[in-house]
Amino acid sequence: MDVSQYLGIFLDETNEHLQTLSDQLMILENEPENEDTINEIFRAAHSLKGMAGTMGYKRMQNLTHDMENVFSEVRNGKIKVDGHMVDILFQALDALEEYRENISENQDEGTNDNEPIIKELQAILNGEAGGGDAAPAKESAKKDEAKDAAKEEAAAPAASGDEGKWNDIVLHEPEQHVISEAIKNNSKVFGITVYIQESCILKAARAFLVFKALEEMGEVITSEPSVQDIEDEKFDFDFSLYFVTEAEIDKVKEAVMSVSEIDHVIADVIDMDKAKIASEDDEEEPANAHTEEHTETAAPAAAPPSTSNAPAPAAKDTKGGDNKKNAANKPAVNRTVRVDIEKLDVLMNLVSELIIAKNSLVSFATSENSHSGFNEQIEYLESVTTNLHESVMKVRMVPIESVVNKFPRMIRDLSKKLDKQMELHMSGEETELDRTVVDEIGDPLMHLLRNSADHGLEHIDLRRERGKSDVGQIFLDAYQDGNNVVIEVRDDGNGIDTEAVKRKAIERGTITPEQGETMSEKEIIDLLFLPSFSTAKVVSDVSGRGVGLDVVRSKIGALGGDVSVKTKLGEGSTWTIRLPLTLAIIQALMVVVGGEKYAISLGSIQTIEDVAEEDIKYVEAREVINLRDTVIPIIRLRDILGVETEKPQSSNMVVIIVKKGDQLAGLVVDELIGQQEIVIKSLGKYINCSSRLISGATILGDGEVALILDANVLI
Amino acid sequence: MDALNIAREYDTVQYIVIKIGEEQYGIDISYIDNIVRMQSITRVPDVQPYFAGVINIRGEVVPVMSLRLKMGLEPDEYVNKTRIIIVKLENNAPIGLIVDEVKEVVTLDETSIDEVIRDSKVDETYINGIGKNGDTLISLLDLNAVISEKDNS
Numbered sequence: 001m002d003v004s005q006y007l008g009i010f011l012d013e014t015n016e017h018l019q020t021l022s023d024q025l026m027i028l029e030n031e032p033e034n035e036d037t038i039n040e041i042f043r044a045a046h047s048l049k050g051m052a053g054t055m056g057y058k059r060m061q062n063l064t065h066d067m068e069n070v071f072s073e074v075r076n077g078k079i080k081v082d083g084h085m086v087d088i089l090f091q092a093l094d095a096l097e098e099y100r101e102n103i104s105e106n107q108d109e110g111t112n113d114n115e116p117i118i119k120e121l122q123a124i125l126n127g128e129a130g131g132g133d134a135a136p137a138k139e140s141a142k143k144d145e146a147k148d149a150a151k152e153e154a155a156a157p158a159a160s161g162d163e164g165k166w167n168d169i170v171l172h173e174p175e176q177h178v179i180s181e182a183i184k185n186n187s188k189v190f191g192i193t194v195y196i197q198e199s200c201i202l203k204a205a206r207a208f209l210v211f212k213a214l215e216e217m218g219e220v221i222t223s224e225p226s227v228q229d230i231e232d233e234k235f236d237f238d239f240s241l242y243f244v245t246e247a248e249i250d251k252v253k254e255a256v257m258s259v260s261e262i263d264h265v266i267a268d269v270i271d272m273d274k275a276k277i278a279s280e281d282d283e284e285e286p287a288n289a290h291t292e293e294h295t296e297t298a299a300p301a302a303a304p305p306s307t308s309n310a311p312a313p314a315a316k317d318t319k320g321g322d323n324k325k326n327a328a329n330k331p332a333v334n335r336t337v338r339v340d341i342e343k344l345d346v347l348m349n350l351v352s353e354l355i356i357a358k359n360s361l362v363s364f365a366t367s368e369n370s371h372s373g374f375n376e377q378i379e380y381l382e383s384v385t386t387n388l389h390e391s392v393m394k395v396r397m398v399p400i401e402s403v404v405n406k407f408p409r410m411i412r413d414l415s416k417k418l419d420k421q422m423e424l425h426m427s428g429e430e431t432e433l434d435r436t437v438v439d440e441i442g443d444p445l446m447h448l449l450r451n452s453a454d455h456g457l458e459h460i461d462l463r464r465e466r467g468k469s470d471v472g473q474i475f476l477d478a479y480q481d482g483n484n485v486v487i488e489v490r491d492d493g494n495g496i497d498t499e500a501v502k503r504k505a506i507e508r509g510t511i512t513p514e515q516g517e518t519m520s521e522k523e524i525i526d527l528l529f530l531p532s533f534s535t536a537k538v539v540s541d542v543s544g545r546g547v548g549l550d551v552v553r554s555k556i557g558a559l560g561g562d563v564s565v566k567t568k569l570g571e572g573s574t575w576t577i578r579l580p581l582t583l584a585i586i587q588a589l590m591v592v593v594g595g596e597k598y599a600i601s602l603g604s605i606q607t608i609e610d611v612a613e614e615d616i617k618y619v620e621a622r623e624v625i626n627l628r629d630t631v632i633p634i635i636r637l638r639d640i641l642g643v644e645t646e647k648p649q650s651s652n653m654v655v656i657i658v659k660k661g662d663q664l665a666g667l668v669v670d671e672l673i674g675q676q677e678i679v680i681k682s683l684g685k686y687i688n689c690s691s692r693l694i695s696g697a698t699i700l701g702d703g704e705v706a707l708i709l710d711a712n713v714l715i
Numbered sequence: 716m717d718a719l720n721i722a723r724e725y726d727t728v729q730y731i732v733i734k735i736g737e738e739q740y741g742i743d744i745s746y747i748d749n750i751v752r753m754q755s756i757t758r759v760p761d762v763q764p765y766f767a768g769v770i771n772i773r774g775e776v777v778p779v780m781s782l783r784l785k786m787g788l789e790p791d792e793y794v795n796k797t798r799i800i801i802v803k804l805e806n807n808a809p810i811g812l813i814v815d816e817v818k819e820v821v822t823l824d825e826t827s828i829d830e831v832i833r834d835s836k837v838d839e840t841y842i843n844g845i846g847k848n849g850d851t852l853i854s855l856l857d858l859n860a861v862i863s864e865k866d867n868s
Contacts, residue, residue: 596757596758640760641760642760642761681775681776682776683759683769683776683778684776684777684778684808684810685808686766686778686780686808686810686862687759687762687763687766687769687778688762688763689759689760689761689762690761690762691760691761693760693761694759694760694761697757697769697776698776699771699774699776703771704755704757704771705757705768705769705770705771705776706757707757707759707769
């Protein structure tokens with residue numbers, strides 16, 4: 001059964017259901033009697049179970065099944081929701097999340113049965129029943145117990161069955177049909193496993209040749225991995241297939257071995273009875289005790305039947321080893337964006353308009369119209385392309401909801417772990433960002449929230465002393481601000497104790513006491529972002545995960561954004577992350593150096609200064625300027641860029657002050673053109689810019705190509 | 716691979732004939748995306764010396780390589796006949812090659828293409844065959860060798 005094509009959808013939907021479960025469980029914890037919530041949870045668990053079953057992820061299915069049972073009892077009013085139960089359910093969610101991670105990484109759910117959780121779930125069911133309520137509850141609990149026992153037994157053979165070869169292939173209806181037809185017509189059906197030499201480079205090509213050789217003498221019914229995956233080289237060094245032919249088995253083996261770089265091949269006549277059982281087992285509910293028993297006997301014998309026994313154990317062994325490698329080799333699932341159909345409609349409309357505009361231009365070119373008509377057409381075209389561009393960008397945008405949704409749960413856990421009461425208030429979850437940004441923003445935000453919960457919020461005693469409410473408040477607000485998206489993490493906690501930070505910095509030798517004297521509050525707070533600083537040791541004694549603020553800053557920086565913090569001791573702090581709406585378009589300052597045009601990202605520019613030649617001083621043979629009491633090194637772009645033209649005579653220089661973190665540098669350019677929105681294009685892989693000065697190129701209005709300077713490399 | 720070679724034996728291949736210095740070279744037409752007139756090239760600092768820079772081809776930034784410099788000849792002199800040939804190898808990004816002149820398109824079959832006589836002293840070559848078109852000899856460029864990054868000269 002080839003379900004790999006549905007994997008992306010499966011993962012997406014699993015995500016959604018897990019999110020629903022998490023959200024609803026949070027509600028349930030506060031309102032244990034809420035029927036809507038219970039129904040919602042039941043539905044999500046049920047869909048999850050169905051999906052996992054269809055995809056053949058048994059362990060996931062088992063776990064969800066037990067969760068579903070619990071919810072079902074809750075729904076029938078037989079069990080009451082309590083804190084313990086919610087905790088267990090959250091654990092189960094985490095386990096499911098783990099399965100999902102494993103699947104998205106290597107298409108395999110992993111081997112963790114999560115028995116403790118299943119047992120706990122069972123205990124919840126039994127415990128309530130044992131409490132002596134109604135008889136039906138008892139009965140159902142018993143039934144579940146029986147089911148579970150059967151399942152656990154089934155799990156083992158199923159796992160060992162994984163190590164088989166062509167017997168792993170799951171046969172669908174049509175394939176079964178083909179096989180039985182073939183047997184009726186006195187054709188032979190072989191299961192074949194081909195092992196390619198590990199030194200082979202073009203595995204897919206070899207596999208293709210094997211298929212070709214086989215197809216000359218018969219028909220390949222199905223294969224594992226699928227033909228598509230084999231073509232894409234998504235397999236390790238072996239693949240299995242079912243093959244219908246009239247030729248003898250030796251001939252078949254010979255044909256396969258005739259392809260070079262094939263290590264060895266194992267082939268045998270398949271036994272339809274056993275193959276069928278294997279497939280039924282996969283399609284049906286595992287909870288069905290009847291089939292379970294059946295499989296138990298069938299699965300150990302599921303390895304190649306009778307005729308040639310010798311190669312079978314050997315094959316099993318190698319497969320075991322291969323399996324592990326398989327996991328490492330399979331590529332992760334492609335990233336997708338779910339697009340609102342309306343956005344696509346808008347795109348379609350714009351493209352049609354574009355075609356109309358083009359046609360009018362064509363007809364215009366052939367006719368003798370006036371000049372004004374031409375301009376009109378150009379303007380029309382311009383508006384269409386602008387809208388088109390905007391719409392395409394919108395398609396790439398996804399709400400940050402998908403990332404921030406998991407935070408309430410995290411705060412709940414933190415609250416228990418840190419023994420502090422806290423509440424998370426979120427707003428602006430619908431704010432949209434480029435998909436690539438949204439994928440990356442989760443970790444930094446989590447860092448900041450943990451930071452607020454752990455170090456920001458005070459303990460309850462101190463809060464009372466300060467006249468604050470017992471429950472600490474954390475806010476996460478997202479909103480759009482011009483071309484930026486701003487995400488704020490705010491808490492009403494202690495704020496940053498700058499004196500403590502300063503003391504620690506001096507203690508660690510990061511700054512000298514003299515430096516400490518003159519530093520502004522902002523500069524001290526900036527110390528927190530230094531890689532050597534761990535806030536865990538600085539601001540409070542609360543141990544726990546040292547939150548790497550430097551990681552937050554560098555990650556946000558890599559996305560073209562920046563992070564800043566405002567704080568007031570005793571009242572709380574606000575962390576502000578500012579991100580560009582999209583990565584493909586930036587605001588840039590256009591400059592001229594030696595007749596060539598360059599773009600510098602506005603994000604890295606601090607100020608632009610007019611500096612007289614005589615103001616240049618030398619420190620350690622480097623040119624510097626002293627600007628408002630800051631010594632800034634000067635970089636002459638003419639020299640760096642190797643410009644050959646004559647330098648224009650002028651006593652004043654235009655210096656662009658760029659910053660990277662705390663460091664500043666002055667870039668000397670010949671001329672400023674102005675600010676412009678530019679579309680970033682890659683230079684491609686052929687050109688190898690040794691100094692990495694150039695981060696890309698852009699096409700200007702007149703069609704000329706201008707290069708984008710990466711100021712970060714210069715500093 | 717084998718199947719491909721067999722197919723080629725009976726096929727004719729069309730080549731675009733270009734001139735660099737006094738020599739004529741052929742480029743397999745199936746790799747050619749576009750041929751454009753010389754236009755202003757944006758220089759990129761600190762790159763391989765045979766890259767003249769980048770140009771804008773229909774909204775794409777395309778790197779341009781000087782075949783002369785790559786082959787160790789005199790630098791280009793941009794004249795009216797100078798052309799940039801945009802080639803695209805399989806799934807790779809397009810790349811531009813500056814040539815002195817584009818002459819014509821010829822069709823050669825396998826019989827009129829000779830193997831390259833390998834000179835033991837020169838261990839690298841950008842040519843994978845010599846085509847005979849009437850009296851003239853056309854060196855057939857091995858685009859993979861030209862574009863690949865073996866020598867960091």
